[in-house]
Amino acid sequence: MTAAPYRLARVRPNDAVQGPLPEQFFVRNDALDFDSAQGRHWVLVKTPFPASPANQNSPERAGWTLGGAVTEEQFTFLAPCAPANVFGMAHNTGAPGRALPPQAFHKAASSVVGPGDDIVLSPGVGYVDPEAELTVVVGRAARNLTVGNAREAILGFTIGNDVSARDAQKSDELWISAKSPDTFTPLGPWIVVGMEDRGAPINIVHNGTELQGGSTDDLGWGVEEIMVYLSGFMTLQPGDVILTGFPAECRRIRPGDEVACRIGRIGELRNPVRAGQ
DSSP states (O other), X not given: OOSSOEEEEEEEETTOOOSSSOOOEEEEEOOSOTTSSGGGEEEXXXXXXXXXXXXXXXXXXXXXXXXXXXXGGGEEEOOSOOOSOEEEESSOBHHHHHTSOOOEEEEOGGGEEXXXXXXXXXXXXXXEEOOEEEEEEEOSOBOSOOTTTGGGGEEXXXXXXXXXXXXXXXXXXTOHHHHOSTTOEEEEEEXXXXXXXXXXXXXXXXXXXXXXXXXXXXXXXXXXXXXXXXXXXXXXXXXXEEEOOOOSOOOOOOTTOEEEEEETTTEEEEEEEEEOO
16 A cells, blocks of 8 residues: 555446446546545546456547546446455454454445445345445455555555345344345445555434444454455455444435445445335
């Protein structure tokens, strides 16, 4: 990770060309003020995940060439990566979580959606919570990391919403049916590279009401320790994401709601909620 923070995003042009795969490009922004005029102007770059086929750029075309400039009026933000693996950390809030061994759960990669995409609640899903989580984006293949070198495998951080069906969680010991429904892992809107993640505030805004917040310092297991734990039994792949835990207040979501997950130094991930069939 670098000392000078910058943002990377995966985007789709508003005039996207039809093809075998939907168009996607990676863009970079170095402005420190995300809301400034400079913060809305991006430069096209190569994929930061060259070893991950799911994250390749689309072929260049007029207006969309490497080094070219584009503005946010020209594209839609996608989930910032297309991970092979999505991990979450169980019971990772404060001292109570640290008193237990680290434990991860797996979320289906097909559950990933981007900023502004609908969170879809199927009939009978019951009680569903959003969880705003600092999310690690893996930058290179990594196995058997140590606390000393764990951050070398991190590209940066984004926001993840670990949407969770609580009724299913009670009956499913592996949490697959609770954590992996389609649309249950919104990610974005971008990756911040070189970010200081310690002490970053975390909170949720539910239908315009700001809920009680927390901080990344409230997590039981830190980022380096989580990377060591996961890479100890499997190879982490470029573009994989790790949701590190939710240390703040949440509130049940229902169709018609809007939920915004906020993490300081990254921004806001906003998604509407609708009923499925």
